[in-house]
Amino acid sequence: MERWMIGSKIILLLYIIALAYFSPAEPARVLVLLILIYVALNLILYIVNKRRIKQGLLVIVVVYAAVCAVYAHPEFALLLPIGIYEWASFYRQKRAALLLALLPLAFMQLHPLLVQYAFVTVFIFFNYSMISMGISRIIIQEERMEQLRADAQRLAKQLDENQDYLRTSEYMAQLTERNRLSQEIHDGIGHAMTGALIQMEAAKRLLPPGAEQAGALLQNAIGISKEGIEQIRLTLKNTKPLIEQLGYSRLKAMVESFSAKSGIRTSVVHEGNMEIISPLHWKIIHDNVTESLTNAAKYAEATAIHVEVRVLNRFIKAVVADDGQGSRKVVKGLGLLGMEERTAAVNGTVTADGSAGFTVTTLIPYAGSEESHPSQQSAHE
Structure with missing residues (x-):
């Protein structure tokens, strides 16, 4: 749009110069100065980037052209429509701009430039409207292309996640x-x-x-x-695969399946001697992690969930942490109560923290530490 405005102004200036220098009357020397001032104002206009300053300069340019038309050369009136349309482009008011541009016709009456002014006003308005429509369509197409690119990236990401899940499932x-x-x-x-x-x-x-x-x-x-x-x-x-190999693989496959269905990014890590974890402990961890993932998807509005399983000195620690909204006060629903009950069956505990996202921690004592209490483990962590 800016290039079209510049081109239109240059064409109109050349036309005004032609009218002045090829008219029967000898053009005044001040015409060169007035044209240079008009060009200088427009150069400043296209150098400035701030919206409000541009609007103010456009008002000055229109007023300057009107003053020159009244007191110096009537040909400067031909520059009024393009200035008015450029000013109106900030507000997207095409009809109001046309009416404002046609207003000087009421004062020109039988002036020789009356027909030329009307023609220039309508012709430039037609071009201005067509270009505005074209730019609007281009903007819409760019927005659609950007949306398509975002969708393509999202689908490519889901495809990669699904492929990882398929490999894990296989x-x-x-x-x-x-x-x-x-x-x-x-x-x-x-x-x-x-x-x-x-x-x-x-x-x-x-x-x-x-x-x-x-x-x-x-x-x-x-x-x-x-x-x-x-x-x-x-x-x-x-x-025969090891128990820990089956347990961790099942857990990872379940988490990746959840990620593929929900669209939430997930990660799974483990640390320590996984051989210590018995099939019963793996079942409890698997059920607790499943419940935590379901709650995160329903209530946390999370975009990422991290799952980790660690074998400590006396306890098996399973943590599910999300980056959701969290909650200062943790209300124990059926899901959290069910986790506590199944974990308590093996002398374990479940704690929930909603201060930063939402984190559910499962602590299970393994063989040789059944008499230990989770509070004793804090000194070792």
């Missing part, structure tokens, strides 16, 4: 399947071969004297069976 499924197959082999083939080995050893003892060849064959079968059973045991030991 890994979790592999661990679960390994655990299931190991247990089935142990309970099925392992027990069957162990029973067969016991029966072969019993049969060896029942062989009559002199059946050395049959005894040797039976002993050979017993040896092969023992080696097979030992091989199965070692294979199952190496294949």
